[in-house]
Amino acid sequence: MFVLEFKAQGKTTQYAAIDEAIKTAQFVRNKCIRFWMDNRGVGQKELYRHNTALRAEFPFVNALNSHACQASVERAYSSIARFYENCRKAIPGKKGYPQFNKNCRSVEYKTSGWKLSPNRKQITFTDKKGIGKLKLKGTWDLNFYQLDQIKRVRLVRRADGYYVQFLISADNKVEAEPTGKTIGLDVGLKEFYTDSNGHAEPNPKFYRTGEKRLKFRQRRVSRKKKGSSNRKKAINRLGRVHLKISRQREEHAKRVARCVIQSNDLVAYEDLRIKNLAKNHCLAKSINDAGWYQFRKWLEYFGVKFGRITVAVNSAYTSGACSNCGAVVKKSLSMRTHACGCGFVLDRDWNAALNILKLALSTVGHTGTWVLNPNASGDPTSTLIGAILSGQVGSMNEESPSL
Template sequence: MRKSYKFRLYPTKEQEIVLVKTLDVCRYIYNEFLADRRNAYDRCNKGLTTFDQINQVKYLEFKTKVFSQVKQDVLRRLGKSFDAFFRRCRSGGTAGYPRFKGKDRYNSFTYPQSGFKIEDNKLKLSKIGKIKIKQHREIEGKVKTCSIKRDTNQWYAVFSVDMEKNPEKVNPNTSIGIDVGLKSCVTLSNGEQYDSPAYYRKSEKCLAVQQKRLSRKKKGSNNRNKQRQKVAKVHRKIRNQRLDFNHKLSRAIVNRFDRTVFEDLSIRNMVKNHHLAKSIKDVAWGQLIQMTKSKAEEAGKYVELVNPCNTSQKCSNCGNIVKKGLAVRVHKCPECGLELDRDVNAAINILNLCTVGTTDRACGVTDVGLGYEAGSHPF
């Protein structure tokens, strides 16, 4: 099992200049060898492989010294881009030919095997030096790669770790069905609901002010570049807030339940509705589900995705289909007389569709002590 650890870096001004120059070298290599691949196919009708280009990159010399394996990893990254391009061509999707990377569009480089080491609260990088690192927790497992990433004016080190042993699977004694939505971020089959913080919606006014100022700056000027970074910082704050919320919520779910059941939603198709797209992206259902899956895997627990067809229309008590629009928030069954919140009804139906283990599926309640009031956050 693979796991990632992300730590903040605090380079000096001199070290930051070296990091930026290293990114520029990597971007130059990426663009040059992308052009080589394109020209080889256009002129000779011949494709170049990643191995062919790795043998060529060692002959390039730069003023900024870059670790050899970092340069080789750039070409593996380019090779993956072409592999994905050909895969999309075969599957009949949008091809998306690999693009040249402009300035500030190439923001990471990777040490794939060696050339990095943490010692005395500093990250030692080959050809760069020792950079102060905020290691807020211990790294478990065997470190495989180290990626250095730039996010506006901040730098991070991301370690990919190979966990030596997979955790033993637990007996799924406690289960929960979860219906994701816009009014409530998640609705549990036991009746609990947690409202979405809607961080983007709350920051729209601030973002509009910064974007308006950006539109007034002269293109190519230093003031425009400074303002562009201010806009990026607002987006970064929104992204980090959403990330923090989903991390805490997914952790609370995994800690409380042995098995979690979500709908297998096609979010890419759902955001084609321009009336709901902004709200759907703001709640980030896909991110929450992915985080829950990764945490459950680490804990030896289960996450199951079920078919979302008619989960909101079907009565969780008798199975009768009760048609209702999005504006109708209460489920009322004319057959059995069941009346409850439509999202709770959907969550119970989602739980009833799961296939692993046993639980009291009729009401969707497990033997977990809840301890939280509806509408509050479980963290």
């Protein structure tokens, strides 16, 4: 499955109706969370029954399409199930106890409550919220897909407008000719990544570039009176700057990942825990700005799409071990050159990329990735070779029309 996204064009009254539908979906989800808190042990069926009671009690909930209400129930149960799963796995730290949603930005319809026009350029929402017909602005062509392939339709509110997303159930794989090449990638802050061939992709640092503009917009927000319309406008302008930076980072990761996957039959990369790395307050801003998670997500997505092998290698000892003799050379973060006692001298990141590739080639065919240990062959981790990271966490991918 994959997602196609269009910009929605309508009138101001239609946008207000979309906001009302989003608020209703948030209300249903929060009510289900509260019902679970008051009645521990209830399952998804009980939450569906509670949703039926809400529709009978509140007219504005009944005005929303029944399938959209069911999707909100599923969102609530998803957070509950994730909390129980984290408890069973004894994940250290917070277990993700379900929280009330205070700023929901989307409402999701299933197979009813909407209707596409014959030319697939407009969509009409047929529930009682009054959204009506919206024009779809985008370069995708929905005529390539049957109506029964569209499993869900989502309305999303962003700082620059409203969007319509279609979840398509179709085969998205592309037959690609083998290249006979393999590559290892070591991500970093100075360079976006350094591969095992010695090539270093520059780090664009989109947040650092736009930080001056962000500070300017943030000052404008702080000067406006709280609750005023001018403050809301200033907040919207600030949100547009943040949205532009996030889109730049996402598109860059997408473009680079596609090029890497198309050029190699096997791609190895570090199995990093970004959340833990970002706890370093001195480097958190740079780590989040690098977009390592987005890059890995698109590597694995395009790996499945083009039939390439992607291997996540545990990053332990990849920077310290010598790719020539295997000896561990201790280094500080400021040491950017690897110099081993065997006489092997190489750039620190290049040496790490060679180690990552070597580990990946030694584990292809196994069911997991392995830890680099100078005294043992290693232990498997939970990331599967060729598995999509976003599929493991239950999210969906969106491609740009140019891809």
